[in-house]
Amino acid sequence: MTHDHDLVLRPTPAQTEAALNSPPGRNGGDLVVETLAGLGATTVFGLPGQHALGMFDALRRSDLTYVGLRVENNAGFAADAYGRITGEAAPLLLSTGPGALTSLAALQEAAAASAPVLAISSQIPRAGLGGGRHGYLHELPDQAASFRGVVKSVHTVRTQSQIPSAIAAAWKSALTVPHGPVWVEIPQDVLLGATSLPVVTALDATPEELVPRPELTAVAADLLSKAARPAVVAGGGVVRADASGKLLALAERLNAPVVTTFGGKGAFPWEHPLSLQSWLEDRHTTDFLEDADVLLVVGSGLGELSSNYHTFKPRGRVIQIEADLGKLESNHPALGIHADARLALQALLETVDERADDGAADRVRELLGKVRDRIAAQELTLEQNVLASVRRALPAGSPSFWDMTILAYWAWSAFDAKSPNTMHSAQGAGGLGYGFPAALGAAAADRTRPVLAVSGDGGALYSIAELATARQYDLNVTWLIVDDGGYGILREYMTDAFGQATATELTRPDYVALAESFGVPGVRTTPENLETDLSNALAQPGPSVVVLPAVLRMFAPTHLA
Secondary structure, eight states, X not given: OOOGGGOOOOOOHHHHHHHHTOOSSXXXXXXXXXXXXXXXXXXXXXXXXXXXXXXHXXXXXXXXXXXXXXSHHHHHHHHHHHHHHHOSOEEEEEOSTHHHHTTHHHHHHHHHHTOOEEEXXXXXXXXXXXXXXXXXXXXXXXXXXXXXXXXSOEEEOOSGGGHHHHHHXXXXXXXXXXXXXXXXXXXHHHHHSBOOSOOOXXXXXXXOOOOOOHHHHHHHHHHHXXXXXXXXXXXXXHHHTTOHHHHHHHHHHHTOXXXXXXXXXXXXXXXXXXXXXXXXXXXXXXHHHHTOSEEEEESOOOOTGXXXXXXXXXXXXXXXXXXXXXXXXXXXXXXXXXXOHHHHHHHHHHHOOXXXXXXXXXXXXXXXXXXXXXXXXXXXXXXXXXXXXXXXXXXXXXXXXXXXXXXXXXXXXXXXXXXXXXXXXXXXXXXXXXXXXXXXXXXXXXXXXXXXXXXXXXXXXXXXXXXXXXXXXTOOEEEEXXXXXXXXXXXXXXXXXXXXXXXXXXXXXXXXXXXHHTTOOEEEOOTTTHHHHHHHHHHSSSXXXXXXXXXXXXXXXXXXX
């Protein structure tokens, strides 16, 4: 009699042969890269350091493609974008202490945006683990403690035989919804030590599915079918789950208007008759959503930006589908469904009734008309023209990556992403410096199309070193830098709040000359020539820089009233 637990996977003859003829000269680092390859990784990002040299030495004996950036945080942003674009866990190789800690801001963004990043760092030698003060270079009493509040899971390795299982567990964690960054740390002596362990050939790290409970989706379907004024808020979880098609089908069946959050850009067709677009920082939109008698929130926690700075107070019944358990009903009471967006939307499609509503499209047109009138009354023609020029210049299928800058804040609300998973920004954690290194990661993931990065001059100064990376790997990224001489949005905030700005003005370089010093072509443009200059830059292979000197303004907020 055979029981399930008696079944084991038998090695193939080829695997047996490989195990018995383990090549010489391998170390713990080889186990790392072999495990990554066995899990399906093809590209790794990172920056070498003294304790991590065992991993980096092993790279030259592997088929993995290495993209090395100049700052660890930028390497983290590149891995974040690679994970978003491909849906795969993006390996990030780092060294101990300062190198590891420098990646924290990037990992926070990956966590906030549910980007699967597999960070693998070295550690001090095993003798130093446990908090003793041995005085090793880069020593921290507890390096992993710095990451526990940021990443999904932490895995500390102490022997070479633990490496494959620890990395496989981390890989599974990164790709189990909600996706996110994970942390693996391996002591220097474990990485450098010679190994006689067989070559790692293949591992099973299939992520677990998060299936909705049927009794909850049945109640949700009944509420939506009987609603008089349903509406939908679609967040980043729809994009991460590749569920845009199911969202469209459900919205059309229910005749329910859909607004996308800033993290959910592209989750719903921009020009669709039911599309409320992304005007969430707008009181007209807030009022519209509050008036819904049943509001379906998919893949969003209705956080600060998605709720018009927590001024949104729903009056109807809320149904929230969310993979992150901590976000479920965290801001509003709801019928909370803890599930992957794709699986939950599929369950609703199978059970919801078709709902007639001849007035839904009219209500959408009326709302968007109110939004247009509000913006038109503020004399913001320059800002609207600049954003429209960017949209016309960027090919429809090309991804864009936006730093925390005024033009990006406009794009959150007013930019048509054209398709899912093409517009990305640092709005998850809100740190500076994301746009350009993230675009490099996306270009490494797909070299067949140009990628756009957008930064202000303040954010650009975080990433200037990566012009060398763009040139070294000939990555197809055009970097638009809007140069207003400082931290423009902070200047605006402080002037509005205090009457004058402090610490916002910046001495900055000649960005065109600086780009050209890296061998990257650059051009200084004007608002009138932006579309042509940006189109030309995007059409040329390899990296390029377009600098737009301009002082842009934000549209007036509605949450302060």
